[in-house]
Amino acid sequence: MFSKETYKARREKLKEQVGHGIILLLGNAESSMNYPDNTYHFRQDSNFLYFFGxxxxxxxxxxxxxxxxxxxxGDDISVEDIIWTGPLQTLNDHAAQAGVLKTSSLISIIDSIDAAVTQKRKIHYLPPYRADNMQKLTGWLHISFELLKASASVELIKAIVAQRSVKSPEEIIEIEKGVNTTIDMQTKAVMLAQDGxxxxxxxxxxxxxxxxxxxNLAFPTILTVNGQILHNHLHGNILKNGQMLLCDCGAETAMHYGGDLTRTSPVDEKFTSRQKEIYDIVVQSHEAAIDLLKPGVLFRDVHLHACEKLAEGLKLLGLMKGDVKEAVHQGAHAMFFQCGLGHMLGLDTHDMEDLGEEYVGYTETLQKSTQFGLKSLRLGRKIESGFVLTVEPGIYIIPELIDLWKSEKRFTDFINYEKxxxxxxxxxxxxxxxxxxxxNGSRILGKPFSRDSEKIKSHAM
Structure with a gap:
């Protein structure tokens, strides 16, 4: 945990932003895998962690x-529980570490909420993402499942997004710990990528x-020779010379701040000439995007600039043609880059995604696109000092997409289907x-980690 002053200051700021009523924050419960006592790895709700730790x-x-x-x-464990777990810190002690002086039994929350409902006080809650918390809220607040998310407090969502978006120095230190562990994991993956x-x-x-x-892991690892599948969590292949291994992984610290890094490396000692050509286009796009990062810049514009750099490189290879800017404007580049350039990062890999991308990554005046490819951009708004975000351009050759667009004769002025x-x-x-x-700009987090096509393998060995 951070100091109790950190959590108290966060809650005080939240009260000022919300202004009135009561704020209800739900922690997570344990969830069983196949029988009650065999539970999944517990992960606390990130908003609860942020304000109480x-x-x-x-x-x-x-x-x-x-x-x-x-x-x-909450409830303290009983003596019968202690037989299995050993003595654990009391709730009062935990609360004191968060700067909270008052605790109550779990069941008594019903009385507190009933009183607020009776008094017609405003109850601010966040859109729930777990079924057990949905069930509790419908009973406590007398709201149907269908209306539960729509009735969540927009004031509370916006207040939390405003706070959590800008990372404090102590948060950045914690994130960088996760990034450095992730770099170690990536380096090991590159080193282990061998034939057989x-x-x-x-x-x-x-x-x-x-x-x-x-x-622990910040998210399930993507590690595959089929890098054209964007979120490929299958690990069933044996590596062969001539292939590339895409590894997208992240470690989160004990405080749950995490990293999120991707590298693509050759199974052989070096990329083939064709692999290197495409790889270097991605590097150029990556570096061009980073050069634009500074407060006040629309991240959507950074994304589009990165897309143009990808299209320029692909045009030089003969895979694209025509006017590059127009190709990106119309979305032809999405044949090769179907996702967004990046997202916010912090306590969540896609930070605060449970609160809604329309609040985290966009604004009332900047709406998400519906265009294929661009609609997958999670972050479009102006970036600010203190934001932590990812930059992750890519080129993905998806046979099924080629067949579909070719049959529909889509973007024939921009895509060289024959090649x-x-x-x-x-x-x-x-x-x-x-x-x-x-x-004044940006800083890459973590220790040095090569992305050079000539060095990525040798630096890991």
Whole structure:
């Protein structure tokens, strides 16, 4: 945990932003895999962590804006529990570490909410993403499942987004710990990428590195020779010379701040000439995007600039043609780059995504596009000093997409389908790094980590 002053200051700021009523924050409970006592790895709700820092299941909290009081609801373990777990810190002790002076039993939260409902006080809550919390809220607030998310407090969502978007110095230190562990994992994956090695063995080793560093994976690892599948969590292949291994992984620290990095490396000692050509286009796009990062810049514009750099390189290879800017404007480049350039990063890999991309990545005046490719851009708004975000351009050759667009004669003025047919077995390349937006530009987080096509393999060995 951070100091209790950190959590108290965060809650005080939240009260000022919300202004009235009570704020209801739900922690997460444990969830069973196949019978009650065999539970999945517990992960606390990130908003609960941000304002209270207590990493234990079965807690709820009320921040009463009108009376300026904070209450944590939960139960201490019994003696029978201690037989299995050993003695654990009391709820009162945990609450004191978060600067909270008042606790109450879990069941008593119902009385507190009933009283607020009876008094017709405003109850601010966040859109729930877990079924058990949805069930509780429908019963407590007498709201149907269908209306539950729509009735969530927009005031609270906006207040939390405003706070969590700008990372404090102590948060940046914690994020960078996760990034450095992620770099170690990536370096190991590049080193292990050899002919005859299984994907699952590499994925298992780097998972162990995340746990050994004191935390866990920030998200399920993407590690595959089929890099054209954007979120490929299957690890069933045996590596062969001539292939490339795409590894997108992240470690989160014990405090749940994490990294998110991608490297694509050759299984052989070096890329083939064709692989290197595409790889270097992605590097050029990546570096061009980073050069634009500074406060006040629309991240959507950074994304579009990166897309133009990809299209320029692909045009030089003969895979694209025509006017590059017009090709990107119409979305023809999405044959090769179907996703967004990056996203916010912090306590969540896609930071605050449970609150809604329309609040985290966009504004009332800047709406998300519906165009294929651009609609997958999670972050479009102006970036600010203190933001932590990812930059991850890529080129993905997807045979099914080629066949569909070719049959529909889509973008024939911009895509050279005849030459693209010869690349159907290529796969995909992505390069991703995590950056802090500074007062005048940006800083790549973590220790040095090569993305040079000539050095990526040798530096890992």
């Amino acid at each position: 207590i990493d234990r299941p079965g807690l709820y909290a009320i921040i009463d804006v009108d009376t300026d009081t904070d209450i944590i609801f 090695v299984s994907e699952i063995s590499i994925a298992g080793i780097i998972h162990g590195m995340a746990v050994s560093a004191g935390g 693209l047919e010869t690349y159907k077995d290529f796969g995909g390349i992505r390069i991703e790094e995590d950056l802090l937006i500074t007062e």
